[in-house]
Amino acid sequence: MTKNRSPLRGSARPSSPSPKPLEEAENGGVRIPLFEALVEALSILLAGTRPADRVLHDFFRDQSQLGGRDRAWVTDHFYGLLRHWESVTALAPATAPRRLVLASLQRVGGRSTRELQGLCRGDEERDWLAALAAQRLPDTPSVRAHLPEWVVSAVQEVLPEGEWLALGWALQKPAPLDLRVNLLKADRPAVLAALTAAGIAAEATPLSPWGVRVQGRPLLNRLPLFTEGWVEIQDEGSQLLAALVAPRRRDMVVDFCAGSGGKALHLAALMHNQGRLYAFDVAARRLEQLKPRLKRSGVSNLMPVVIARETDDRVRRLTGKIDRVLVDAPCSGMGTLRRNPDLKLRQTADGLSTLVDKQRHILEAAAQLVKPGGRLVYATCSLLPAENQIQAREFTARHPEFVPLAASQVLAEQGIIVSGLEDPWFQLWPQRHGTDGFFAALWQRQG
Secondary structure, X not given: OOOOOOOOHHHHOOOOOOOOOOOEOOOOOEOHHHHHHHHHHHHHHHHOOOOHHHHHHHXXXXXXOOOXXXXXXXXXXXHHHHHOHHHHOOOOOXXXXXXXXXXXXXXXXXXXXXXXXXXXXXXXXXXXXXXXXXXXXXXXXXXXHOOOHHHHHHHOOOOOHHXXXXXXXXXXXXXXXXXXXXXXXXXXXXXXXXXHHOXXXXXXXXXXXXXXXXXXXXXXXXXXXXXXXXXXXXXXXXXXHHHHHOOOOOOEEEEOOOOOOHXXXXXXXXXXXXXXXXXXXXXXXXXXXXXXXXXXXXXXXXXXXXXXXXXXXXHHOOOOOEEEEEEEOOOOOHHHOOOOOOHHHHOOHHHHHHHHHXXXXXXXXXXXXXXXXXXXXXXXXXXXOOOOHHHHHHHHHHOOOEEEEOHHHHHHOOOOOOOOOOOOOEEEOHHHHOOXXXXXXXXXXXX
16 A cells, blocks of 8 residues: 555744745745745656655755745645646646646636746746636546546546546545544543643544544644654544454454554554564565654554565465454555645556556465454555455455455444445545545455
8 A cells, every 4th residue: 555644744844933935026926936946846756756745855955945934835836736737737738847837826826927927937938828827628537537537537437427526626635634542542532632732623533433633734743642652643544444454452463564554553552462463564664664653652562574575484474373464555545645646647557557466466465364264454545446346356256265244344343334335345435534545355264
């Protein structure tokens, strides 16, 4: 699964007093230095393969003259352009950062041609900008939904027209900031009280019994409830995956693609620090990120293990011994576009087949670990049937010893009710559930 990066985009901003903001020129237009900063940041993104948040972090580190408000302006317009990529690139070439920014400021940001004229280089660019105001967007599904054409085609297989449009619009809205309460350290009422005392508005999430939704984008990483491990940043939908795994206290559990360990920490808390939990990943760098989180969480039954591949000997030794296996598979991440709109630029239809093959190999290897009577959970943060329903159906056809479980029933047994699930699958949609897009399939091994 594409691992969600922190929604605290403001973490790239300095805490020191900000210089005078650059965003407004005296005539109401955008100041040239700030416009050029936005163009430069976009140019860096388009020239490389790094994620957008990493590009902005490094860019701001090198731009000491930009204060907090200026960075906020660049960040908001940078992400706004990416969210509306399909409509902006219908107006300007995808390889022309200056014109992309001008088009975005005009059509997404609502700036007038008069306000933007002073940013143009030469008569040709000014004439192009003047003509842009009258240019109509093409009435294509991709532009209407603000999604790549291949993504629209895929979701149209499982959603009616009105809803795939609603999906596209929902993905344009920035994701809320959700926290997961660490049950080893606190409960939800205590966390809500601590946030209120810190002057931060928050409320319980509607679906997850462990979730807290914070208003705005406060900097939480210096608050005691964060440094002492009371909470972790985790989307509400992601939190529900642990309920599907439903680990018991003395189980042996494997998080097969653990990444930086957010879901593994949740599983450990649900196990009350009993049993044994392995967090496997092929990337040592990702598991290194788990160490500080593990230290503050109070978790003691979790063992991070770097593996070379899904068939590593350290995996094979656990064949047929595990009670619960979570396969949080690498995926396109199309369910996380509210946070990571740059995935629309980095993922392609051609690359999807490679991902699907990788998912199948990982799922096959992980299934070997499940003992009779044990549970296997396959999950993605994708909305695409090829990675989700089709992948799950094909696994069931290959493995009659794995019997599908109804996700709604597993959740209901824990007092969690999620409307709109189409059993046996667990599929969360941003336009229906207000979460990132998630999919999961569950099986119990017979024999």
